[in-house]
Amino acid sequence: VSPRTGRRPGGPATRDSILSAARTAFASAGYDATSLRSIARDARVDPALVVHYFDSKAQLFAAVMELPDVLVTELAALVAGEVEGLGERVARFFLALWEAPTTRGPLLALLRSAVSHEQAAAALRGFVGDALLGQLAPRLDAPDGRLRVTLVGSQLIGVATLRYVVCIEPLASADLETLVVWLAPTLQRYLTGDVMAGAAAGR
Amino acid sequence: VSPRTGRRPGGPATRDSILSAARTAFASAGYDATSLRSIARDARVDPALVVHYFDSKAQLFAAVMELPDVLVTELAALVAGEVEGLGERVARFFLALWEAPTTRGPLLALLRSAVSHEQAAAALRGFVGDALLGQLAPRLDAPDGRLRVTLVGSQLIGVATLRYVVCIEPLASADLETLVVWLAPTLQRYLTGDVMAGAAAGR
Numbered sequence: 001v002s003p004r005t006g007r008r009p010g011g012p013a014t015r016d017s018i019l020s021a022a023r024t025a026f027a028s029a030g031y032d033a034t035s036l037r038s039i040a041r042d043a044r045v046d047p048a049l050v051v052h053y054f055d056s057k058a059q060l061f062a063a064v065m066e067l068p069d070v071l072v073t074e075l076a077a078l079v080a081g082e083v084e085g086l087g088e089r090v091a092r093f094f095l096a097l098w099e100a101p102t103t104r105g106p107l108l109a110l111l112r113s114a115v116s117h118e119q120a121a122a123a124l125r126g127f128v129g130d131a132l133l134g135q136l137a138p139r140l141d142a143p144d145g146r147l148r149v150t151l152v153g154s155q156l157i158g159v160a161t162l163r164y165v166v167c168i169e170p171l172a173s174a175d176l177e178t179l180v181v182w183l184a185p186t187l188q189r190y191l192t193g194d195v196m197a198g199a200a201a202g203r
Numbered sequence: 204v205s206p207r208t209g210r211r212p213g214g215p216a217t218r219d220s221i222l223s224a225a226r227t228a229f230a231s232a233g234y235d236a237t238s239l240r241s242i243a244r245d246a247r248v249d250p251a252l253v254v255h256y257f258d259s260k261a262q263l264f265a266a267v268m269e270l271p272d273v274l275v276t277e278l279a280a281l282v283a284g285e286v287e288g289l290g291e292r293v294a295r296f297f298l299a300l301w302e303a304p305t306t307r308g309p310l311l312a313l314l315r316s317a318v319s320h321e322q323a324a325a326a327l328r329g330f331v332g333d334a335l336l337g338q339l340a341p342r343l344d345a346p347d348g349r350l351r352v353t354l355v356g357s358q359l360i361g362v363a364t365l366r367y368v369v370c371i372e373p374l375a376s377a378d379l380e381t382l383v384v385w386l387a388p389t390l391q392r393y394l395t396g397d398v399m400a401g402a403a404a405g406r
Contacts, residue, residue, distance in 0.1 A: 111318065112319055114368075114369050115314065115318045115319070115364065115368050115369070116315055116318070116319055121368065121369045121370065124369055124371075125369060125370065125371055128371055129371075129372075144373075146372075146373050147373045147374060147377055147381075147385075150365060150371050150372075150373065150374035151362075151374065151385055153361070153365055153371065153374075154361035154362045154364070154365045155357065155361050155389070157360075157361040157364050157365060158356070158357035158359065158360040158361020158362070158364065159357045159361070161318065161357070161360050161361065161364065162353060162356055162357045162360060163357070165318050165324065166318070166324045166327055167324065167328065168327075168328055168331055168332075168353050168356065169328075169332075169349070169353075170347075170349050171350060171353035171354065171356075171357065174350055178350075182350075182354055182393070182398060185392070186358070186392070189389070195384055195385060
């Protein structure tokens with residue numbers, strides 16, 4: 001254990017000490033109660049260095065969970081685009097993350113721990129609320145925007161659970177394009193549809 | 204431990220010994236490789252007694268998982284009914300199970316263990332394939348009937364995970380009728396809709 005004297009300079013060791021302090025903080029205090037400032041203090045670095053290495057709390061959380069940077073940055077770009085066709089783009093983005101072996105492992109770990117441990121669930125709640133709901137819901141321009149985004153999340157998490165975790169056939173080996181064709185209209189209706197749309201057609 | 208002499212007569216102790224043998228068999232050999240006959244042999248009872256107490260392998264699995272009998276019997280009745288409006292009836296049935304405190308506990312345990320342990324996942328795969336896919340898919344009269352049923356399952360499992368396990372707001376405290384209105388058309392499209400239906404309306 002290093003003596004508590006002054007702040008660390010920049011460098012890989014600094015990045016690691018920030019990650020380590022963040023991991024402890026997210027696990028003990030939760031996502032919402034953790035700030036970049038408190039992590040900087042725990043890691044004994046200047047808060048500007050935390051921003052320099054990780055940009056935002058959401059990015060830092062993704063790094064702690066070993067999720068790829070693209071998860072937060074590409075998601076932001078996706079959300080900033082046209083609302084038209086967003087359901088299909090979200091379906092493709094999400095499935096591509098789970099299909100890639102480097103991303104599937106960390107996502108599996110995150111899903112498993114959130115389902116099994118209340119602390120991990122609380123951290124995921126905070127992250128989703130900040131990185132996903134906070135960015136996407138206002139873009140929908142609907143009074144129930146936040147509910148709509150969580151409905152999108154429910155369909156995506158459910159597909160991930162049955163296809164990649166429990167591995168129920170024929171969903172587990174269905175080809176990606178078939179899944180996108182099924183899922184995109186569901187997601188698009190949740191995002192921008194009339195709540196009653198599809199009720200007549202579906203019967 | 205009782206000596207291995209002859210078969211047990213009927214009675215509550217017999218029912219318990221069947222449950223105990225079934226629990227061991229499902230956990231070690233999995234759902235598919237376990238038969239009512241092998242459970243009867245392990246419990247040293249007449250196979251007719253297993254059928255007498257539990258009717259079917261699906262019912263016995265539900266009993267081992269401490270799921271209520273209605274899960275299998277009402278599901279069968281639901282599936283046997285009209286395909287029209289089935290999406291809404293399935294949504295109501297599923298959410299009602301999770302809302303009832305006596306059912307939510309066992310369902311939570313089943314979901315958590317299936318997500319965390321491969322053996323539990325395998326048992327769930329077999330149960331779902333037998334009790335759900337085996338009964339519902341043929342009723343849909345579609346070449347991709349089994350995929351459609353697993354898509355229904357994906358939406359339901361996802362709602363359960365975000366609403367009751369991870370507890371993400373506002374999904375966690377949305378009222379039931381609002382959820383049914385959102386979910387029913389999704390489920391109905393998966394069950395009986397044209398794969399492309401909703402693509403135009405949703406954009």
